[in-house]
Amino acid sequence: MYWVLSMPYWMAMAITVVGFVLIAYVAHAIVQRLVPYTDLTAHNDVAGFMISVVGVLYAVMLAFIVIIVWQEYDNSASRVQDEVSAIAEIYNTAHVDPGPNAAQVQALADQYTVLAIEKEWPAMRRGESSPELLRTLSRLEETIVDTPANTPERTFLRNRAIAAVERVIDDRRHRLADNANGLPPILWAVLWVGGTITIGFGFLFGVEKSRVQLLMTGAVATLVAISFVVIAELDYPYRGDTGVSSGGWVALHDGITSEGQAK
DSSP states (O other): OGGGGGSOHHHHHHHHHHHHHHHHHHHHHHHHHHSOHHHHHTTHHHHHHHHHHHHHHHHHHHHHHHHHHHHHHHHHHHHHHHHHHHHHHHHHHHHHSOOTTHHHHHHHHHHHHHHIIIIIHHHHHTTOOOHHHHHHHHHHHHHHHTSOOOSHHHHHHHHHHHHHHHHHHHHHHHHHHHHHOOOOHHHHHHHHHHHHHHHHHGGGOOOSSHHHHHHHHHHHHHHHHHHHHHHHHHHSTTTSTTSOOSHHHHHHHHHHHHHHHHO
8 A cells, every 4th residue: 555655645545546446346246246136135134233343343443543653643743843853952052152163063953954854854755864964963963072061051051962962863763763664564454354344245235226335335445445545644654745744844944044144
């Protein structure tokens, strides 16, 4: 299902829904040709009870997985904001203490934001990362650690900046891990099998107007398809059309640029 990440969300949704519905219609038509109508109507009561059980079980499972991937997506977005805040804190700390390394720290912090926008985010869309940003982060950490701390105030500010750069390192590591690890294959297998069973149970009813039954089958297939696309989009929070944006970095860079122009 992760092929949906390579195209716009609306297109992935449309293709998936159409594909699921067509396959369900073809399979349903085959069942209606092979199984006599009287055989289907004879078991409507039992089939109705069973599909309600299967439908509830599958709905609970879908909801559980959607909640899991949404929470992970939300956590990823929060970590990005924390990473942005940490870089802003490093920049502002260097502004408060105009020591010998302050200008270099501010320049590296600004360079980090630019590389995050121009290099890291496009790379993460492909499931990769930016080595340039990593090198900049290493230089930023070294510069902060090497900052002289010959007064209590400078010691406090340096320790604050060191704590902030450690947050950046930790947030970036989590960000890349989130972008590399998705749902286990066994969960996708369960989703596919459960969706097939749930849609297939609709074939076992005998309805006088077959077109109405096909519409019901199409509706169930549509709901399953939409759920699959949502799960795939949220599972890798930086890749798809709905991935976490670099808006926080853009806002930070704009603020730094405005401050520099004001000086």
